Amino acid sequence: MDVVNDLLPLAAMMLVTGAVAGVLAGLLGVGGGIVIVPVLDVALSIYGVEPDIRMHVAVATSLTCIIFTSISSARAHHQKGSVDIRLVRAWGGWILFGALAGSVAASSVNSLVLSAIFGIVAxxxxxxxLLPADNITLSDDIPTGFAAPAPPLLIGGLSSMMGIGGGTLSVPVLTLLNQPIHRAVGTAALFGLLISLPGAAGFIVSGFNDYRLPPGSFGFVNLIGVALIAPVTVMLAPVGARIAHRLNKRQLSTLFGSFLLLVSLRMLYQTFVG
Structure with missing residues (x-):
């Protein structure tokens, strides 16, 4: 009974995390990891997981949850015609490669490094x-030629290191490349699947047989967290997608930026102060 009572607060926290992450997945085109990672980091610290691997477990578990969330969110956006299939075909392979490379690199660095990367990028x-820069772009369209692989490689690599589905990076990158915000959000939802699959696989392999892992872990992926978070995010992602299509361009950008600002400041404080 004591074991059950000890796990109940963690279970409740993970269920709430899944609910918030699911709505945000559909609303912002993110895989929910921008919420899952910092909350899981706190939960794992409460339960005594060693700091050296805590962010690794949070990131890997988040990526695994995003596999399910991204499918639900991408389907909802595709039904509304906001997924750019042409761009997915052009960037998909590069994103997959970047995600796998990022997960391998992340497994070899300290948790504080991952926290710093998460906070700075966010x-x-x-x-x-947040800045009134909606009309500022770096090009008239998606780059081609020699520079074409750079954006998807960067998105895939950094996203898998942060445990996010790619929307956090894909949406602003695509808007800078003169893509409409709603199409950017919808396409980013599908990118989340391309990032989470190889990213999670890399963390599973690199975390095998680590004696510091918490119970219920498969490599760095904690299956208890996945079992509690993933179903709720899948159920609520379509709710966020419906809300997104009721907002105008500026409202959606401001909402996205405000949320990321709060998350980034919290993560940077934890990394450099306490």
């Missing part, structure tokens, strides 16, 4: 989305 993206 802060940069938040400022971009």
């Amino acid at each position: 802060l940069i993206v938040a400022l971009k989305m």
